[in-house]
Amino acid sequence: MAKKRKGKQKVRASFRKRQNTRVRKTDFTREFKDDAQSLENEQTGERVSGKGSLTRKRTIIGASADTPDAGFEVELDVNESSSIAGRALRVHGLNSFVLGDDGRIYTCTVRGILKSLATDLQHVVVAGDHVMVAKGSESGDDDQGVIIRVEPRRNQISRTSRKRQQILVANVDLALIVASAAEPGLKPNLIDRFLISAEQAEIKPVVIINKVDLVDAANLQPVVGVWAQLGYRVILTSTVTGHGIDELRDLVAGKDCVVAGQSGVGKSSILNAIEPGLELRVSKVSTENQKGRHTTTTAQLIPLGDPPGSGGHLVDTPGIRSMALWDIIPEEVAGLFPDIRPFINDCKFPNCEHTHEEDCAVKWAVADGKLDARRYESYCYIREGDGV
Numbered sequence: 001m002a003k004k005r006k007g008k009q010k011v012r013a014s015f016r017k018r019q020n021t022r023v024r025k026t027d028f029t030r031e032f033k034d035d036a037q038s039l040e041n042e043q044t045g046e047r048v049s050g051k052g053s054l055t056r057k058r059t060i061i062g063a064s065a066d067t068p069d070a071g072f073e074v075e076l077d078v079n080e081s082s083s084i085a086g087r088a089l090r091v092h093g094l095n096s097f098v099l100g101d102d103g104r105i106y107t108c109t110v111r112g113i114l115k116s117l118a119t120d121l122q123h124v125v126v127a128g129d130h131v132m133v134a135k136g137s138e139s140g141d142d143d144q145g146v147i148i149r150v151e152p153r154r155n156q157i158s159r160t161s162r163k164r165q166q167i168l169v170a171n172v173d174l175a176l177i178v179a180s181a182a183e184p185g186l187k188p189n190l191i192d193r194f195l196i197s198a199e200q201a202e203i204k205p206v207v208i209i210n211k212v213d214l215v216d217a218a219n220l221q222p223v224v225g226v227w228a229q230l231g232y233r234v235i236l237t238s239t240v241t242g243h244g245i246d247e248l249r250d251l252v253a254g255k256d257c258v259v260a261g262q263s264g265v266g267k268s269s270i271l272n273a274i275e276p277g278l279e280l281r282v283s284k285v286s287t288e289n290q291k292g293r294h295t296t297t298t299a300q301l302i303p304l305g306d307p308p309g310s311g312g313h314l315v316d317t318p319g320i321r322s323m324a325l326w327d328i329i330p331e332e333v334a335g336l337f338p339d340i341r342p343f344i345n346d347c348k349f350p351n352c353e354h355t356h357e358e359d360c361a362v363k364w365a366v367a368d369g370k371l372d373a374r375r376y377e378s379y380c381y382i383r384e385g386d387g388v
């Protein structure tokens, strides 16, 4: 395919100087070379790297010329006549399915240079990504394309999976953290982990407790009340009785929302209830689920409305058994707990870990009943269990 050079697009990228000592496989601060190829390489690598609250400033934001750090310009060759903007719906193996701005779905591979940057990432492209696609393939198939650029992410939820960063979803407004009151039973510590992840990503979380038809809702109050007091919205739902579904539908209208949670809690069932006609696969909770056979196997962005996406998007995700946080340093953990945060300045030692110290205001708060003991337990697990 002949390459036209008329549609050049300028991207201003600014890089923050490295401040912490964390070692990544690629040193992005090494000198930048002049040729556009290597600049693009550096830029994309930086952009797809981890994004904890200490590191997010490194994210490249197109045309953010007013960043105090010295910026520089990168010229990316984008052949506008044969490329199209779109949104990644789903990534399956080597293929990414992209909804183009023209309303068509393209089956795409990913440009080699983007893939070679994925040093600590499981996937380069994730559901929810805004991408540029070069249309067409060598065989002339017009439903195919190549993802040539992944736009900077507004936000992303990541976890650590097999020592690598797994980005679960990108560019969402709301994280619906789904748990079930029974079958499987409520695991408050896992919900806390999701809440911390959402705090870390600066994505507003909402806690959904599904299958309330199976329990006496009054029994949920003690644990649910703690989250509600923290200002987290909690919605009790049942896809069997329809309880809470209208409230949820109103909440997600026009937004981009991800549903996340353990397998079998009813994530896909909830999406089916919100949007009749979706018909996502759901299946019985069985011992197979416990072994990791999930009904939903890949994250999927579902555009709502007509034209698709005009009514917002929902992202269904596979069940997650563990939520090990990615790119978090020990000192950050307490700050991500809104209920622990107010006490940390009163600790005797500025580097207090709030675990073994004697003079610890956080531990006093637990003893005085000002801080929920179960939440404090979650804090201790996260601080220890994630190897931070």
Ligand SMILES: Nc1nc2c(ncn2[C@@H]2O[C@H](COP(=O)(O)OP(=O)(O)OP(=O)(O)O)[C@@H](O)[C@H]2O)c(=O)[nH]1
Pocket (backbone or CB within 6 Å): 210, 211, 212, 213, 214, 237, 238, 239, 240, 241, 262, 263, 264, 265, 266, 267, 268, 269, 270, 281, 282, 283, 284, 285, 293, 294, 295, 296, 297, 317, 318, 319, 320
């Ligand atoms: N009693 C009851 N069962 C429900 C409810 N919602 C879903 N279920 C059942 O729970 C089982 C699991 O539902 P799914 O929607 O497949 O769960 P999921 O969270 O999407 O599971 P994965 O895709 O494996 O992550 C199915 O048998 C559903 O019929 C509910 O509100 N009450």
Ligand SMILES: [Mg+2]
Pocket (backbone or CB within 6 Å): 267, 268, 269, 281, 282, 295, 296, 316, 317, 318, 319
């Ligand atoms: Mg599912």
Ligand SMILES: [Zn+2]
Pocket (backbone or CB within 6 Å): 344, 347, 348, 352, 353, 354, 355, 357, 359, 360, 361, 362, 363
């Ligand atoms: Zn302390």
